[in-house]
Amino acid sequence: MTHHYEGSCHCGAVKFSYDGDEITQGLRCTCSICRRKGALMSPEAIPLTALKVEADPADLGLYEFDSKIAKHYFCRHCGIYTHNVTARFPDKCRVNLGCIDDLDTDGFEVIVFDGKNLL
Ligand SMILES: [Zn+2]
Known part of the structure; x- marks a missing residue:
């Protein structure tokens, strides 16, 4: 069963929504940018479509x-990271x-x- 999720950056200039797996866990990545962001990301790699x-x-x-494969998106006003296209699956993203x-x-x-070691 899919769930509908909606989200936004802090100021609301960037909004997103998708239907996907129920979120019951978080994912943290140890790569050079994710460890700096410190955000808990969706375990599901969500199709960009x-x-x-x-x-x-x-x-x-x-x-x-x-490599510029991973794409890290953020709000230019409030600076909050909202989602990223993953390096391993360039047609998917995490929020x-x-x-x-x-x-x-x-x-x-x-x-x-x-x-840090697997990408
Ligand atoms: Zn914002």
């Missing part, structure tokens, strides 16, 4: 480095669980992905 992003292109920041409306991540089991 399923993620609907609502933002003025001028408000949606994009950060890329190295920042902290951005999802009414999702209580306290007590979530955290899956650690060793991106």
